[in-house]
Structure formats: structure tokens, C-alpha cells
Amino acid sequence: GEDVEQSLFLSVREGDSSVINCTYTDSSSTYLYWYKQEPGAGLQLLTYIFSNMDMKQDQRLTVLLNKKDKHLSLRIADTQTGDSAIYFCAEGAGGSYIPTFGRGTSLIVHP
Amino acid sequence: GAGVSQSPSNKVTEKGKDVELRCDPISGHTALYWYRQSLGQGLEFLIYFQGNSAPDKSGLPSDRFSAERTGGSVSTLTIQRTQQEDSAVYLCASSLGPEIYEQYFGPGTRLTVT
Numbered sequence: 001g002e003d004v005e006q007s008l009f010l011s012v013r014e015g016d017s018s019v020i021n022c023t024y025t026d027s028s029s030t031y032l033y034w035y036k037q038e039p040g041a042g043l044q045l046l047t048y049i050f051s052n053m054d055m056k057q058d059q060r061l062t063v064l065l066n067k068k069d070k071h072l073s074l075r076i077a078d079t080q081t082g083d084s085a086i087y088f089c090a091e092g093a094g095g096s097y098i099p100t101f102g103r104g105t106s107l108i109v110h111p
Numbered sequence: 112g113a114g115v116s117q118s119p120s121n122k123v124t125e126k127g128k129d130v131e132l133r134c135d136p137i138s139g140h141t142a143l144y145w146y147r148q149s150l151g152q153g154l155e156f157l158i159y160f161q162g163n164s165a166p167d168k169s170g171l172p173s174d175r176f177s178a179e180r181t182g183g184s185v186s187t188l189t190i191q192r193t194q195q196e197d198s199a200v201y202l203c204a205s206s207l208g209p210e211i212y213e214q215y216f217g218p219g220t221r222l223t224v225t
Contacts, residue, residue: 004153035216042115042202042216043154088153097142097161097209098170101154 004102006089011108018076020105022089025070029091032065033099034074037086046074046087076107084109113137115217117203123223124193132188132220136205144206144214145178145188149199157201160186161209193224 003025012018024032030051035043049056049063049072056063062075076083086104116135124130136143145157156170160180171177175193180186190197200221204214 040218042204042218043214044216045213048213090154098144098156098159098167099214101146103153 004089004091004100006087006102006105008103009106009108011110012079014079014081014109014111016079018074018079018083018107018109020074020076020087020089020107022072022074022102023070024072024089024091024100026091026093026100027070028093029070031092031099032063032072033088033090033092034061034063035088035090035101037088037104039085043088079107079109081109081111083107115203115205115215117201117217117220119220120218121221121223123225126195126224127192129189129191130193130222132190132201132222134186134188134203134205134217136184136186136203137215138184139207140205140215141183141208142206143180143186144204145186146202146204147172147199148202148219154202157188190222193222195224198222198224 005023033048034046036046037043047058049065060077064073086106088104089102090099092099118133141162143160146154158178159167175191178188200219202219204216206214
């Protein structure tokens with residue numbers, strides 16, 4: 001079955017770049033997503049990438065997709081304390097309307 | 112505009128009691144999802160509604176769990192005879208349609224079973 005793996009924690013200093021990594025197993029994945037969850041809140045879609053793309057950039061966010069290795073990363077440039085949250089990777093396969101989520105990476109930004 | 116709302120935000124119940132959790136999706140969104148988030152775990156899919164189609168209940172963990180969606184809008188998740196392992200945050204999400212590239216999540220209901 002499908003599986004999405006993420007490291008559980010990442011700690012960075014304010015102003016540095018953060019890179020959150022994710023691996024998935026379903027080779028038929030069509031969409032890959034990054035969601036952000038702040039304390040006490042639901043998930044907020046940050047960005048997504050189609051499987052036929054290698055990279056997507058949106059302001060401070062850069063998503064890289066290595067389809068061969070089934071590896072997805074989210075880079076946050078100039079990380080701020082407001083970026084502290086849990087980041088979830090998720091994948092959706094063609095024909096399935098139910099995405100598979102990773103366990104989330106808790107990003108801690110130190111001043 | 113209004114986002115996805117859920118009520119109650121917190122619910123404490125005694126083991127064995129029934130609970131009802133409510134979700135109001137964004138107006139016009141035909142797809143609605145329920146997830147469960149336990150501490151340190153990812154999101155566990157529970158049930159999916161799309162328009163008037165039969166719901167996908169493949170994620171419901173036991174027959175104590177059920178959900179309905181009335182009029183294609185508001186949804187209620189019911190847990191009967193609650194157990195301590197049901198304690199979790201229950202999240203609802205909606206999207207414009209069966210495409211899953213953009214889900215909008217509610218703030219969740221934190222359920223504690225004592």
C-alpha cells in the first residue's frame with residue numbers, strides 16, 4: 001500500500017533556509033502536496049506539485065520533486081519564527097480521491 | 112468568505128457515551144472528508160462524501176463510527192460507545208470537487224474520552 005515518510009523534527013535558526021524532506025512509495029502519484037498546521041488549527045495547503053514537474057517556486061517556498069527516487073522536498077528561504085509549525089507531505093494517486101499523509105515534520109525556528 | 116467550521120471545538124466524554132461531531136463545509140464544495148489525527152501520528156482517513164454519491168467509508172475503524180451528510184452540505188460524525196482510544200483530533204476538510212489538489216480544513220474537534 002501507499003506510504004509517505006517524513007522526519008519528525010527539524011530545528012533551524014531564524015534567517016536560515018529550512019529543507020523538509022518526504023519520500024513516498026506510490027509510483028502512480030499524480031499530485032504531491034505540502035500542508036502547514038499551526039497549533040490548535042487545521043491544515044492549510046501551502047503548495048502542490050504535479051508529478052510531471054521537477055520544481056515549483058512560490059515566493060519563499062521551493063518544492064523539488066525527484067520522481068525517480070520518489071523524493072519530495074520543501075525549502076523555506078529566510079525562515080521566520082512564524083514558520084514554526086508542523087508540515088505535512090501528502091500524495092494523491094490518479095483515480096483516488098483520498099490523499100495519503102505523512103506523519104508531519106515539526107519545524108522549530110530559533111531566534 | 113467563511114471557511115470550514117467544526118463544532119464543538121473540544122469535547123470531553125465518558126467512556127461508553129455517544130458523541131456527535133459536526134462539520135460545516137465551505138458553501139459550494141461538493142467533496143467532504145473526515146480525518147482523525149492522533150498525537151504524533153499523521154492524518155488517518157475516515158470517510159469521504161462526494162455530492163450525492165455513496166460515501167467511501169473504507170477508513171472507518173469500526174462499526175461504532177458512522178457519518179452522514181445532509182443535503183450535500185453539513186456532515187455529522189457519530190461515535191457510539193466511545194473508547195479511550197477514540198481520543199484524538201477529528202478534522203473535517205472540503206474541496207470544490209473530486210480533485211484533491213486543494214483541500215480546506217476546519218480547525219478540528221479535540222475529543223477526550225475519560
